[in-house]
Amino acid sequence: MSAILLIGMPGMGEWVVIGLFVLIFFGAKKIPEFAKGLGKGFREFKDAVKDVKKEVDDAGKEIPKIDEK
Numbered sequence: 001m002s003a004i005l006l007i008g009m010p011g012m013g014e015w016v017v018i019g020l021f022v023l024i025f026f027g028a029k030k031i032p033e034f035a036k037g038l039g040k041g042f043r044e045f046k047d048a049v050k051d052v053k054k055e056v057d058d059a060g061k062e063i064p065k066i067d068e069k
Contacts, residue, residue: 026034
């Protein structure tokens with residue numbers, strides 16, 4: 001069996017073990033706070049990507065085109 005086949009997404013059993021570990025390690029009260037912070041982080045990253053894309057698009061529009069004659 002190839003090593004590439006062994007590396008991949010965890011199955012259902014692994015997700016259950018990961019979930020139990022997180023529940024035990026962080027506790028039930030900390031998980032919503034963690035999820036809220038994670039959501040804010042994703043939103044800020046998405047907004048930053050959108051801002052950079054807008055700046056690149058705007059910069060592309062400002063470059064004067066050279067007429068070839």
